[in-house]
Amino acid sequence: MEVLRAIWTVALVVFLHSLHIHAQPIEVRPGEVVQFQLCFYWENLPGQPPASNLDVVLQPEVFPMSGYHWHDDSARPKGSIQPSSFRTSGDGCSPSLQFYAPTVAGMHPMVIYAAATTYNQEFWVGAWANNGYCCVQLYENQDLYYKPGGAQPEHPDWYGFNVSVPTVAKMQTIAQQYRQQTAQRLCVNDMSLNWGGVFDLGPRYGGQYWQSPHAEHKLGLNVDLPFSCNNYLQTAYNIALANGGGAGPGGILVHSDHYHLRFVD
Protein backbone atom coordinates (compact mmCIF):
# COMPACT_ATOMS: atom_id res chain seq x y z
CA MET A 1 0.00 0.00 0.00
CA GLU A 2 2.88 2.35 0.86
CA VAL A 3 4.55 1.64 -2.50
CA LEU A 4 1.32 2.31 -4.34
CA ARG A 5 0.86 5.53 -2.46
CA ALA A 6 4.35 6.61 -3.42
CA ILE A 7 3.67 5.76 -7.08
CA TRP A 8 0.49 7.73 -6.94
CA THR A 9 2.27 10.72 -5.38
CA VAL A 10 4.93 10.69 -8.09
CA ALA A 11 2.27 10.44 -10.80
CA LEU A 12 0.36 13.36 -9.31
CA VAL A 13 3.47 15.53 -9.04
CA VAL A 14 4.46 14.77 -12.66
CA PHE A 15 0.94 15.56 -13.75
CA LEU A 16 0.84 18.86 -11.90
CA HIS A 17 4.21 19.94 -13.24
CA SER A 18 3.16 19.12 -16.78
CA LEU A 19 0.25 21.57 -16.71
CA HIS A 20 0.85 25.03 -18.01
CA ILE A 21 -0.66 27.18 -15.30
CA HIS A 22 -1.48 30.66 -16.49
CA ALA A 23 -1.64 32.19 -13.05
CA GLN A 24 -1.22 31.37 -9.43
CA PRO A 25 -3.95 29.17 -8.04
CA ILE A 26 -6.74 31.12 -6.43
CA GLU A 27 -7.06 30.22 -2.75
CA VAL A 28 -10.37 29.89 -0.97
CA ARG A 29 -11.55 28.35 2.25
CA PRO A 30 -13.92 25.37 2.15
CA GLY A 31 -17.49 26.49 1.61
CA GLU A 32 -16.57 30.08 0.78
CA VAL A 33 -17.27 32.00 -2.41
CA VAL A 34 -14.56 33.64 -4.55
CA GLN A 35 -15.56 36.62 -6.65
CA PHE A 36 -13.37 36.98 -9.70
CA GLN A 37 -13.19 38.01 -13.32
CA LEU A 38 -11.40 36.60 -16.35
CA CYS A 39 -9.96 38.87 -19.01
CA PHE A 40 -8.85 37.58 -22.41
CA TYR A 41 -6.25 39.12 -24.73
CA TRP A 42 -5.07 38.15 -28.23
CA GLU A 43 -1.49 37.35 -27.44
CA ASN A 44 -0.20 37.08 -31.00
CA LEU A 45 -1.69 40.31 -32.30
CA PRO A 46 0.19 43.62 -32.07
CA GLY A 47 -0.50 45.34 -28.77
CA GLN A 48 -2.30 42.25 -27.45
CA PRO A 49 -5.80 43.72 -27.81
CA PRO A 50 -8.70 42.52 -25.66
CA ALA A 51 -10.65 39.56 -27.00
CA SER A 52 -14.11 41.07 -27.06
CA ASN A 53 -17.33 39.19 -27.90
CA LEU A 54 -15.66 35.88 -27.12
CA ASP A 55 -17.92 33.02 -26.05
CA VAL A 56 -16.52 31.28 -22.98
CA VAL A 57 -17.65 28.23 -21.02
CA LEU A 58 -16.28 27.32 -17.59
CA GLN A 59 -16.31 23.90 -15.99
CA PRO A 60 -15.03 23.14 -12.50
CA GLU A 61 -13.25 19.84 -11.95
CA VAL A 62 -11.37 18.24 -9.10
CA PHE A 63 -8.02 16.49 -8.88
CA PRO A 64 -8.60 13.03 -7.44
CA MET A 65 -6.95 12.37 -4.08
CA SER A 66 -6.24 16.06 -3.53
CA GLY A 67 -6.80 17.91 -0.28
CA TYR A 68 -5.50 15.00 1.80
CA HIS A 69 -8.33 12.68 0.84
CA TRP A 70 -6.71 9.42 -0.19
CA HIS A 71 -9.94 8.14 -1.63
CA ASP A 72 -11.91 9.01 -4.69
CA ASP A 73 -15.24 8.48 -6.37
CA SER A 74 -17.55 10.28 -8.74
CA ALA A 75 -19.57 11.77 -5.90
CA ARG A 76 -16.72 14.04 -4.86
CA PRO A 77 -18.04 17.63 -4.99
CA LYS A 78 -16.44 19.92 -7.57
CA GLY A 79 -17.90 23.24 -6.57
CA SER A 80 -19.78 25.42 -9.02
CA ILE A 81 -19.23 28.58 -11.04
CA GLN A 82 -21.81 31.21 -11.74
CA PRO A 83 -22.31 32.18 -14.47
CA SER A 84 -20.68 29.20 -16.13
CA SER A 85 -20.88 30.69 -19.63
CA PHE A 86 -20.67 34.25 -20.89
CA ARG A 87 -19.56 36.48 -23.74
CA THR A 88 -16.70 38.87 -23.05
CA SER A 89 -17.40 42.58 -23.17
CA GLY A 90 -15.56 45.22 -25.14
CA ASP A 91 -12.61 45.16 -22.76
CA GLY A 92 -12.21 41.42 -23.21
CA CYS A 93 -13.38 40.69 -19.69
CA SER A 94 -16.06 38.47 -18.24
CA PRO A 95 -18.84 39.71 -16.03
CA SER A 96 -18.27 39.18 -12.31
CA LEU A 97 -17.92 35.44 -11.68
CA GLN A 98 -18.29 33.43 -8.51
CA PHE A 99 -16.71 30.12 -7.63
CA TYR A 100 -18.66 28.37 -4.88
CA ALA A 101 -16.00 26.25 -3.26
CA PRO A 102 -17.13 22.86 -2.01
CA THR A 103 -16.92 22.21 1.70
CA VAL A 104 -14.46 19.40 0.96
CA ALA A 105 -10.85 20.63 0.71
CA GLY A 106 -8.97 19.93 -2.51
CA MET A 107 -7.44 21.19 -5.74
CA HIS A 108 -9.89 22.25 -8.41
CA PRO A 109 -8.89 23.02 -11.97
CA MET A 110 -11.40 25.21 -13.78
CA VAL A 111 -11.41 24.28 -17.44
CA ILE A 112 -11.95 27.34 -19.64
CA TYR A 113 -13.29 26.66 -23.11
CA ALA A 114 -12.68 29.64 -25.42
CA ALA A 115 -11.78 30.10 -29.06
CA ALA A 116 -11.86 26.34 -29.66
CA THR A 117 -9.17 25.81 -27.05
CA THR A 118 -9.00 24.91 -23.38
CA TYR A 119 -7.25 26.80 -20.63
CA ASN A 120 -6.87 26.08 -16.98
CA GLN A 121 -7.16 28.11 -13.83
CA GLU A 122 -6.82 26.32 -10.51
CA PHE A 123 -8.68 26.92 -7.28
CA TRP A 124 -7.15 25.50 -4.16
CA VAL A 125 -9.69 24.91 -1.47
CA GLY A 126 -8.08 24.69 1.95
CA ALA A 127 -8.54 26.03 5.43
CA TRP A 128 -5.11 27.66 5.11
CA ALA A 129 -6.26 29.84 2.21
CA ASN A 130 -5.47 33.53 2.21
CA ASN A 131 -3.00 33.34 5.06
CA GLY A 132 -5.27 31.30 7.29
CA TYR A 133 -3.75 29.63 10.33
CA CYS A 134 -4.93 26.10 9.60
CA CYS A 135 -3.68 23.44 9.88
CA VAL A 136 -0.74 22.08 11.79
CA GLN A 137 -0.53 18.93 13.81
CA LEU A 138 -1.21 18.99 17.50
CA TYR A 139 1.44 16.61 18.76
CA GLU A 140 1.11 14.24 21.64
CA ASN A 141 3.27 15.15 24.59
CA GLN A 142 3.51 14.61 28.33
CA ASP A 143 0.22 16.46 28.85
CA LEU A 144 -1.84 15.23 25.94
CA TYR A 145 -2.52 12.02 24.01
CA TYR A 146 -4.73 10.84 21.21
CA LYS A 147 -7.55 8.50 21.89
CA PRO A 148 -6.30 5.16 20.59
CA GLY A 149 -7.67 3.90 17.30
CA GLY A 150 -9.36 5.80 14.54
CA ALA A 151 -6.43 5.98 12.08
CA GLN A 152 -7.59 5.02 8.63
CA PRO A 153 -6.03 4.70 5.19
CA GLU A 154 -8.38 7.23 3.59
CA HIS A 155 -6.86 10.09 5.62
CA PRO A 156 -3.44 8.87 6.73
CA ASP A 157 -0.61 10.46 8.64
CA TRP A 158 -2.47 11.42 11.76
CA TYR A 159 -5.30 12.48 9.55
CA GLY A 160 -7.50 14.14 12.05
CA PHE A 161 -5.12 15.69 14.55
CA ASN A 162 -4.65 19.05 12.93
CA VAL A 163 -5.70 22.43 14.24
CA SER A 164 -5.02 26.07 13.53
CA VAL A 165 -1.80 27.56 14.87
CA PRO A 166 -3.47 29.59 17.65
CA THR A 167 -5.47 26.54 18.66
CA VAL A 168 -2.27 24.53 19.15
CA ALA A 169 -1.09 26.94 21.84
CA LYS A 170 -4.49 26.99 23.55
CA MET A 171 -4.77 23.21 23.53
CA GLN A 172 -1.28 22.86 24.95
CA THR A 173 -2.24 25.22 27.77
CA ILE A 174 -5.47 23.32 28.39
CA ALA A 175 -3.66 19.98 28.47
CA GLN A 176 -0.90 21.31 30.70
CA GLN A 177 -3.40 22.74 33.19
CA TYR A 178 -5.46 19.55 33.13
CA ARG A 179 -2.40 17.48 33.95
CA GLN A 180 -1.36 19.84 36.74
CA GLN A 181 -4.80 19.66 38.32
CA THR A 182 -5.61 16.00 37.83
CA ALA A 183 -2.20 14.35 37.40
CA GLN A 184 -3.58 12.79 34.24
CA ARG A 185 -2.96 13.46 30.55
CA LEU A 186 -5.75 15.03 28.59
CA CYS A 187 -7.28 12.69 26.04
CA VAL A 188 -8.28 14.20 22.69
CA ASN A 189 -9.45 13.00 19.31
CA ASP A 190 -11.12 14.32 16.15
CA MET A 191 -9.88 17.77 15.13
CA SER A 192 -9.41 18.63 11.44
CA LEU A 193 -7.89 17.08 8.34
CA ASN A 194 -4.60 18.51 7.12
CA TRP A 195 -6.25 20.86 4.65
CA GLY A 196 -9.39 21.29 6.71
CA GLY A 197 -12.76 20.98 5.01
CA VAL A 198 -15.30 18.24 5.52
CA PHE A 199 -14.00 15.61 7.92
CA ASP A 200 -15.49 12.50 6.33
CA LEU A 201 -15.03 9.14 7.92
CA GLY A 202 -16.61 7.03 5.23
CA PRO A 203 -18.41 3.68 5.28
CA ARG A 204 -15.81 2.10 7.57
CA TYR A 205 -17.30 4.19 10.36
CA GLY A 206 -20.89 4.01 9.20
CA GLY A 207 -20.80 7.29 7.28
CA GLN A 208 -20.48 8.39 3.69
CA TYR A 209 -17.53 9.85 1.83
CA TRP A 210 -17.64 13.61 1.30
CA GLN A 211 -20.27 13.95 3.96
CA SER A 212 -19.33 14.74 7.43
CA PRO A 213 -20.35 13.09 10.64
CA HIS A 214 -19.14 16.39 12.08
CA ALA A 215 -20.98 19.53 11.05
CA GLU A 216 -17.88 21.47 12.03
CA HIS A 217 -14.20 20.37 12.28
CA LYS A 218 -13.50 22.17 8.99
CA LEU A 219 -11.15 25.00 9.91
CA GLY A 220 -8.97 23.59 12.65
CA LEU A 221 -11.02 25.27 15.33
CA ASN A 222 -12.64 22.19 16.87
CA VAL A 223 -11.30 19.54 19.19
CA ASP A 224 -13.19 16.68 20.79
CA LEU A 225 -12.54 15.52 24.34
CA PRO A 226 -13.96 12.00 24.70
CA PHE A 227 -15.64 11.18 27.99
CA SER A 228 -14.44 7.58 27.87
CA CYS A 229 -10.78 8.49 28.42
CA ASN A 230 -11.05 11.68 30.51
CA ASN A 231 -11.91 11.17 34.14
CA TYR A 232 -12.42 14.75 35.33
CA LEU A 233 -15.12 16.11 33.11
CA GLN A 234 -16.12 19.22 35.05
CA THR A 235 -12.49 20.17 35.39
CA ALA A 236 -11.91 19.61 31.69
CA TYR A 237 -14.93 21.76 30.88
CA ASN A 238 -13.80 24.61 33.11
CA ILE A 239 -10.22 24.56 31.86
CA ALA A 240 -11.35 24.48 28.25
CA LEU A 241 -13.85 27.29 28.74
CA ALA A 242 -11.32 29.46 30.54
CA ASN A 243 -8.73 28.97 27.81
CA GLY A 244 -10.69 29.69 24.67
CA GLY A 245 -12.28 26.28 24.04
CA GLY A 246 -15.74 27.80 24.20
CA ALA A 247 -15.01 31.06 22.42
CA GLY A 248 -16.36 29.92 19.05
CA PRO A 249 -20.01 30.17 18.02
CA GLY A 250 -22.13 27.91 20.18
CA GLY A 251 -19.61 27.56 23.01
CA ILE A 252 -18.65 24.10 24.25
CA LEU A 253 -21.11 21.52 22.98
CA VAL A 254 -21.85 18.55 25.21
CA HIS A 255 -22.35 15.41 23.15
CA SER A 256 -23.44 12.12 24.63
CA ASP A 257 -19.85 10.87 24.62
CA HIS A 258 -17.57 13.89 24.26
CA TYR A 259 -17.10 17.62 24.63
CA HIS A 260 -16.86 19.48 21.35
CA LEU A 261 -14.58 22.49 21.84
CA ARG A 262 -14.90 25.55 19.63
CA PHE A 263 -11.99 27.95 19.32
CA VAL A 264 -11.53 31.15 17.37
CA ASP A 265 -8.32 32.27 15.69
Add this chain to the structure above:
Amino acid sequence: MLQTIKHLAVGNCFARVAVALILSTSLMAQDQKQSESQLRVVPRVFGTKQPDLARSPNDRVWLDEAGNLVVEGARRRGAEAITIAITRRVHVRPIVNCSVRSGPDGFTYEYRITNAPDAKQWIQIFWLDALGPIGAARAPEYWRVYNIERSKPPLERVFFGRDALDSDTNRRLTPGASQDGFVVQSQARPGLVRLFFVGHKPLPGESGYIADEAILESSEVEMSDWLRQEANKYLSMEANSVVLTGIGPKYPPSVPAVQALRNELLEAVRNPVFLPDRDAINSLLSTGQDRTSLQSGIESLLKKATGIRTELYAALIRHY
Protein backbone atom coordinates in the same frame (compact mmCIF):
# COMPACT_ATOMS: atom_id res chain seq x y z
CA MET B 1 -10.62 -13.59 3.35
CA LEU B 2 -7.90 -11.17 4.41
CA GLN B 3 -5.84 -12.18 1.38
CA THR B 4 -8.82 -11.47 -0.91
CA ILE B 5 -9.31 -8.02 0.60
CA LYS B 6 -5.61 -7.25 0.11
CA HIS B 7 -5.80 -8.31 -3.54
CA LEU B 8 -8.87 -6.19 -4.08
CA ALA B 9 -7.18 -3.20 -2.45
CA VAL B 10 -4.07 -3.57 -4.60
CA GLY B 11 -6.19 -3.94 -7.74
CA ASN B 12 -8.20 -0.88 -6.81
CA CYS B 13 -5.08 1.19 -6.33
CA PHE B 14 -3.61 0.10 -9.67
CA ALA B 15 -6.89 1.05 -11.32
CA ARG B 16 -6.72 4.50 -9.69
CA VAL B 17 -3.17 5.08 -10.88
CA ALA B 18 -4.12 4.00 -14.40
CA VAL B 19 -7.10 6.36 -14.45
CA ALA B 20 -4.91 9.18 -13.15
CA LEU B 21 -2.28 8.61 -15.81
CA ILE B 22 -4.89 8.52 -18.58
CA LEU B 23 -6.35 11.75 -17.22
CA SER B 24 -2.87 13.30 -17.04
CA THR B 25 -2.13 12.38 -20.67
CA SER B 26 -5.44 13.80 -21.77
CA LEU B 27 -4.90 17.10 -19.97
CA MET B 28 -1.30 17.29 -21.20
CA ALA B 29 -2.67 17.04 -24.72
CA GLN B 30 -4.99 19.93 -23.93
CA ASP B 31 -2.01 21.84 -22.63
CA GLN B 32 -0.25 21.29 -25.92
CA LYS B 33 -3.18 23.07 -27.56
CA GLN B 34 -2.86 25.91 -25.09
CA SER B 35 0.72 26.61 -26.09
CA GLU B 36 -0.42 27.10 -29.67
CA SER B 37 -3.27 29.35 -28.67
CA GLN B 38 -3.34 33.05 -29.29
CA LEU B 39 -5.27 33.86 -26.14
CA ARG B 40 -3.90 35.02 -22.83
CA VAL B 41 -6.21 34.64 -19.84
CA VAL B 42 -5.78 36.96 -16.88
CA PRO B 43 -7.75 36.28 -13.71
CA ARG B 44 -8.62 39.10 -11.34
CA VAL B 45 -9.71 38.15 -7.85
CA PHE B 46 -11.99 40.59 -6.06
CA GLY B 47 -12.10 38.71 -2.79
CA THR B 48 -13.85 35.95 -0.95
CA LYS B 49 -17.05 35.97 1.04
CA GLN B 50 -19.18 33.63 3.06
CA PRO B 51 -22.07 32.24 1.05
CA ASP B 52 -25.54 33.44 1.91
CA LEU B 53 -26.88 30.95 4.41
CA ALA B 54 -29.78 28.89 3.19
CA ARG B 55 -32.89 29.25 5.31
CA SER B 56 -35.96 27.04 5.15
CA PRO B 57 -39.40 28.64 5.44
CA ASN B 58 -40.15 26.88 8.73
CA ASP B 59 -36.87 27.74 10.43
CA ARG B 60 -37.38 29.48 13.77
CA VAL B 61 -35.23 29.94 16.84
CA TRP B 62 -36.39 31.54 20.06
CA LEU B 63 -36.08 31.47 23.83
CA ASP B 64 -39.03 30.19 25.80
CA GLU B 65 -40.28 31.78 29.02
CA ALA B 66 -37.76 29.87 31.09
CA GLY B 67 -34.89 31.07 28.91
CA ASN B 68 -34.34 27.77 27.14
CA LEU B 69 -33.68 27.48 23.45
CA VAL B 70 -36.31 26.20 21.03
CA VAL B 71 -35.25 25.32 17.49
CA GLU B 72 -37.86 24.60 14.82
CA GLY B 73 -37.24 23.53 11.24
CA ALA B 74 -34.84 20.62 11.69
CA ARG B 75 -35.77 17.13 10.51
CA ARG B 76 -34.59 13.66 11.20
CA ARG B 77 -32.75 12.47 8.11
CA GLY B 78 -35.40 12.12 5.42
CA ALA B 79 -38.22 12.03 7.89
CA GLU B 80 -40.48 14.18 9.98
CA ALA B 81 -39.82 17.68 11.23
CA ILE B 82 -38.69 17.91 14.83
CA THR B 83 -38.61 20.63 17.44
CA ILE B 84 -35.40 20.74 19.46
CA ALA B 85 -35.53 22.10 23.00
CA ILE B 86 -32.22 22.85 24.67
CA THR B 87 -31.79 23.70 28.33
CA ARG B 88 -29.36 26.56 28.65
CA ARG B 89 -26.91 27.22 31.48
CA VAL B 90 -28.78 30.29 32.64
CA HIS B 91 -30.78 28.79 35.50
CA VAL B 92 -28.58 30.22 38.22
CA ARG B 93 -29.57 33.28 40.28
CA PRO B 94 -26.30 34.84 41.35
CA ILE B 95 -26.04 37.67 43.84
CA VAL B 96 -22.68 39.43 44.00
CA ASN B 97 -21.33 41.40 46.94
CA CYS B 98 -18.01 43.11 46.59
CA SER B 99 -15.84 44.83 49.18
CA VAL B 100 -12.92 46.98 48.03
CA ARG B 101 -9.87 47.70 50.20
CA SER B 102 -6.99 49.90 49.21
CA GLY B 103 -3.45 49.17 50.35
CA PRO B 104 0.15 49.83 49.42
CA ASP B 105 -0.06 47.31 46.55
CA GLY B 106 -3.23 48.73 45.08
CA PHE B 107 -6.75 47.47 45.57
CA THR B 108 -8.10 44.20 46.88
CA TYR B 109 -11.52 43.20 45.57
CA GLU B 110 -13.18 40.46 47.58
CA TYR B 111 -16.35 38.84 46.32
CA ARG B 112 -19.08 36.91 48.03
CA ILE B 113 -21.22 34.95 45.60
CA THR B 114 -24.69 33.69 46.47
CA ASN B 115 -26.89 31.50 44.33
CA ALA B 116 -30.45 32.45 45.26
CA PRO B 117 -32.76 29.69 46.49
CA ASP B 118 -34.96 29.84 43.40
CA ALA B 119 -32.05 28.87 41.12
CA LYS B 120 -32.39 25.58 39.22
CA GLN B 121 -28.70 24.96 38.54
CA TRP B 122 -25.55 25.24 40.63
CA ILE B 123 -22.78 27.59 39.52
CA GLN B 124 -20.00 25.68 37.82
CA ILE B 125 -17.83 28.54 36.61
CA PHE B 126 -17.96 32.32 36.48
CA TRP B 127 -15.76 35.09 35.21
CA LEU B 128 -15.22 38.78 35.72
CA ASP B 129 -14.31 41.22 32.97
CA ALA B 130 -11.89 43.73 34.45
CA LEU B 131 -10.66 46.69 32.45
CA GLY B 132 -7.61 47.41 34.55
CA PRO B 133 -4.55 45.19 34.87
CA ILE B 134 -5.00 42.32 37.31
CA GLY B 135 -2.06 41.55 39.56
CA ALA B 136 -3.29 38.34 41.13
CA ALA B 137 -6.42 36.38 41.94
CA ARG B 138 -7.25 33.62 44.36
CA ALA B 139 -10.19 31.36 45.09
CA PRO B 140 -11.50 29.52 48.14
CA GLU B 141 -11.07 25.83 48.74
CA TYR B 142 -12.80 23.60 46.17
CA TRP B 143 -12.57 26.49 43.72
CA ARG B 144 -9.75 27.63 41.52
CA VAL B 145 -8.64 30.56 39.40
CA TYR B 146 -8.71 28.83 36.02
CA ASN B 147 -7.21 31.59 33.96
CA ILE B 148 -6.58 35.30 33.68
CA GLU B 149 -7.09 35.86 30.00
CA ARG B 150 -5.28 38.88 28.60
CA SER B 151 -5.69 38.38 24.87
CA LYS B 152 -7.91 41.44 24.37
CA PRO B 153 -6.32 44.34 26.24
CA PRO B 154 -7.34 46.34 28.13
CA LEU B 155 -9.91 43.66 28.99
CA GLU B 156 -8.65 41.09 31.49
CA ARG B 157 -10.95 38.17 32.17
CA VAL B 158 -10.59 36.21 35.42
CA PHE B 159 -12.18 32.76 35.52
CA PHE B 160 -13.21 31.16 38.84
CA GLY B 161 -14.46 27.60 38.60
CA ARG B 162 -15.14 24.55 40.67
CA ASP B 163 -12.05 22.48 41.34
CA ALA B 164 -13.10 19.16 42.74
CA LEU B 165 -14.07 15.68 41.71
CA ASP B 166 -17.24 15.75 39.67
CA SER B 167 -19.07 13.97 42.47
CA ASP B 168 -17.74 16.22 45.27
CA THR B 169 -20.43 18.59 46.49
CA ASN B 170 -18.36 20.51 49.07
CA ARG B 171 -18.77 24.28 48.74
CA ARG B 172 -20.79 23.95 45.61
CA LEU B 173 -22.85 27.04 44.87
CA THR B 174 -26.11 25.15 44.85
CA PRO B 175 -29.40 27.07 45.07
CA GLY B 176 -29.41 28.94 48.39
CA ALA B 177 -25.65 28.59 49.01
CA SER B 178 -23.07 31.36 49.40
CA GLN B 179 -19.32 31.39 49.13
CA ASP B 180 -16.82 34.13 49.84
CA GLY B 181 -13.09 34.26 49.32
CA PHE B 182 -12.96 35.09 45.62
CA VAL B 183 -10.25 37.73 45.51
CA VAL B 184 -8.81 39.91 42.76
CA GLN B 185 -5.88 42.26 43.30
CA SER B 186 -5.21 45.15 40.99
CA GLN B 187 -3.69 48.59 40.74
CA ALA B 188 -6.86 49.66 38.97
CA ARG B 189 -9.49 51.67 40.82
CA PRO B 190 -13.05 50.36 41.08
CA GLY B 191 -15.88 50.80 38.65
CA LEU B 192 -18.76 48.89 37.11
CA VAL B 193 -17.73 45.64 35.47
CA ARG B 194 -19.58 42.60 34.20
CA LEU B 195 -19.63 39.14 35.74
CA PHE B 196 -20.81 36.03 33.85
CA PHE B 197 -22.19 32.97 35.63
CA VAL B 198 -22.54 29.53 34.05
CA GLY B 199 -24.84 26.89 35.50
CA HIS B 200 -24.11 23.18 35.59
CA LYS B 201 -25.93 20.88 33.21
CA PRO B 202 -25.87 17.19 34.08
CA LEU B 203 -23.37 15.16 32.09
CA PRO B 204 -24.00 11.68 30.71
CA GLY B 205 -24.15 9.37 33.70
CA GLU B 206 -25.48 12.07 36.04
CA SER B 207 -29.13 12.15 36.95
CA GLY B 208 -31.12 14.58 34.86
CA TYR B 209 -28.88 14.29 31.81
CA ILE B 210 -30.65 14.99 28.52
CA ALA B 211 -28.84 14.68 25.19
CA ASP B 212 -30.32 17.93 23.96
CA GLU B 213 -27.25 19.83 22.69
CA ALA B 214 -25.92 16.76 20.91
CA ILE B 215 -28.92 16.81 18.56
CA LEU B 216 -27.62 20.02 16.98
CA GLU B 217 -24.55 18.22 15.67
CA SER B 218 -26.07 14.81 15.13
CA SER B 219 -25.55 13.24 11.71
CA GLU B 220 -29.13 11.95 12.02
CA VAL B 221 -30.57 15.45 12.04
CA GLU B 222 -30.66 17.80 9.07
CA MET B 223 -31.03 21.53 9.43
CA SER B 224 -30.18 24.58 7.41
CA ASP B 225 -26.92 26.41 8.01
CA TRP B 226 -28.95 29.46 8.98
CA LEU B 227 -30.79 27.50 11.66
CA ARG B 228 -27.59 26.10 13.11
CA GLN B 229 -25.98 29.53 13.15
CA GLU B 230 -28.95 31.10 14.90
CA ALA B 231 -29.07 28.34 17.51
CA ASN B 232 -25.36 28.78 18.15
CA LYS B 233 -25.85 32.47 18.88
CA TYR B 234 -27.93 31.60 21.94
CA LEU B 235 -25.45 28.96 23.08
CA SER B 236 -22.27 30.98 22.72
CA MET B 237 -20.14 31.46 25.80
CA GLU B 238 -21.38 34.92 26.76
CA ALA B 239 -25.00 34.40 25.69
CA ASN B 240 -25.36 31.11 27.55
CA SER B 241 -24.68 32.64 30.94
CA VAL B 242 -26.25 35.02 33.45
CA VAL B 243 -24.64 38.45 33.25
CA LEU B 244 -24.56 40.79 36.24
CA THR B 245 -23.06 44.18 36.85
CA GLY B 246 -20.69 44.35 39.79
CA ILE B 247 -17.73 46.28 41.10
CA GLY B 248 -14.27 45.44 39.83
CA PRO B 249 -10.93 46.78 38.61
CA LYS B 250 -11.63 49.41 35.99
CA TYR B 251 -9.36 52.46 35.91
CA PRO B 252 -5.56 52.29 35.87
CA PRO B 253 -3.89 54.86 38.15
CA SER B 254 -3.05 57.00 35.11
CA VAL B 255 -6.70 57.86 34.48
CA PRO B 256 -7.61 61.24 36.06
CA ALA B 257 -10.11 60.90 38.91
CA VAL B 258 -12.62 63.36 37.44
CA GLN B 259 -12.63 61.48 34.14
CA ALA B 260 -13.17 58.15 35.88
CA LEU B 261 -15.94 59.51 38.12
CA ARG B 262 -17.83 61.02 35.20
CA ASN B 263 -17.40 57.86 33.13
CA GLU B 264 -18.85 55.75 35.92
CA LEU B 265 -21.84 58.06 36.34
CA LEU B 266 -22.42 57.99 32.58
CA GLU B 267 -22.29 54.21 32.61
CA ALA B 268 -24.67 54.07 35.57
CA VAL B 269 -27.21 56.18 33.68
CA ARG B 270 -27.61 53.48 31.04
CA ASN B 271 -27.79 50.63 33.53
CA PRO B 272 -31.37 49.64 34.48
CA VAL B 273 -30.33 49.00 38.08
CA PHE B 274 -29.58 52.71 38.47
CA LEU B 275 -32.95 53.80 37.13
CA PRO B 276 -34.08 55.32 40.47
CA ASP B 277 -31.07 57.67 40.36
CA ARG B 278 -31.14 58.52 36.67
CA ASP B 279 -32.41 62.10 36.95
CA ALA B 280 -30.12 62.91 39.87
CA ILE B 281 -27.10 61.49 38.03
CA ASN B 282 -27.92 63.46 34.89
CA SER B 283 -28.23 66.61 36.96
CA LEU B 284 -24.93 65.90 38.68
CA LEU B 285 -23.19 65.30 35.35
CA SER B 286 -24.40 68.65 34.03
CA THR B 287 -23.17 70.60 37.05
CA GLY B 288 -20.31 68.64 38.61
CA GLN B 289 -17.08 69.41 36.77
CA ASP B 290 -14.53 68.74 39.51
CA ARG B 291 -13.89 65.90 41.89
CA THR B 292 -15.20 67.67 45.00
CA SER B 293 -18.56 68.58 43.51
CA LEU B 294 -18.96 65.16 41.90
CA GLN B 295 -18.20 63.32 45.14
CA SER B 296 -20.49 65.63 47.05
CA GLY B 297 -23.32 64.74 44.69
CA ILE B 298 -22.47 61.04 44.93
CA GLU B 299 -22.69 61.33 48.76
CA SER B 300 -26.30 62.39 48.35
CA LEU B 301 -26.99 59.46 46.04
CA LEU B 302 -25.38 57.04 48.52
CA LYS B 303 -27.81 57.96 51.29
CA LYS B 304 -30.79 56.47 49.43
CA ALA B 305 -28.98 53.65 47.63
CA THR B 306 -29.09 49.88 48.09
CA GLY B 307 -27.24 46.90 46.60
CA ILE B 308 -24.87 47.56 43.71
CA ARG B 309 -25.76 51.26 43.81
CA THR B 310 -24.40 51.46 47.36
CA GLU B 311 -21.26 49.56 46.39
CA LEU B 312 -20.52 51.82 43.43
CA TYR B 313 -21.20 55.12 45.18
CA ALA B 314 -19.17 54.12 48.23
CA ALA B 315 -16.27 53.05 46.03
CA LEU B 316 -16.38 56.30 44.05
CA ILE B 317 -16.18 58.30 47.26
CA ARG B 318 -13.55 56.25 49.08
CA HIS B 319 -11.14 55.35 46.30
CA TYR B 320 -10.96 58.49 44.10
